[in-house]
Amino acid sequence: MEKGYLSVFLLLVAVSHSLVKNAEGKDDVGKDAIDKETVGKDAIDKEAVGKDAKGKDAIGKDAVGKESTTMRGTRKPQTLSRGWGDNLQWMQTYEEALFKSKHSNRPLMVINHRENCPHSQALKKAFAAHKSIQKLAHKFILLNVVHDPTDKNLLLDGQYVPKIVFVDPSMVVRGDIPGKYSNHLYTYEPNDVELLYNNMKKALHLLKTEL
Structure with missing residues (x-):
């Protein structure tokens, strides 16, 4: 149990x-x-x-x-035009412009100006706003500079700005295409853009008749 x-x-x-x-x-x-x-x-x-x-x-x-x-x-993009015509082709140096002018058989237009010069700035605005000038400028080799050129042939009657000089494809500076001022032969004021336009046409005409 x-x-x-x-x-x-x-x-x-x-x-x-x-x-x-x-x-x-x-x-x-x-x-x-x-x-x-x-x-x-x-x-x-x-x-x-x-x-x-x-x-x-x-x-x-x-x-x-x-x-x-x-x-x-x-x-804002920086261009060689510096405001003289953004739709135009501008050369970078005088030597490049001469080479391009010679090989394309187009006259060269050299604009000497300064960014801090009120006369240059006023002419620039008138130049850029003139539709006929902008259109005709396509037939030129274009160069604008903000320093005095090293080529003494471009000095002509002295150093001043603004100054616009034409050079033909044979590299001859056209001293026979002046503006209207006796003290500064190659300067232009904003109200002289029609004269500048006629001088551009004259440079093209001389190219056809002389070269």
């Missing part, structure tokens, strides 16, 4: 021990699942932070791009 009680007691102990282990195992599994879920959430949060950072970076780059475009859009 005692053996029977003992067997039952041992069986109960074994069952209790098994239940305790099983409960602990389930608890560990639950903790492991919670930990995995926490890790998953952390990974999602990091991914979201990464995407947000990339998004901000992209927005920043876009803003920089727009700023660069705006700056480029407001920047």
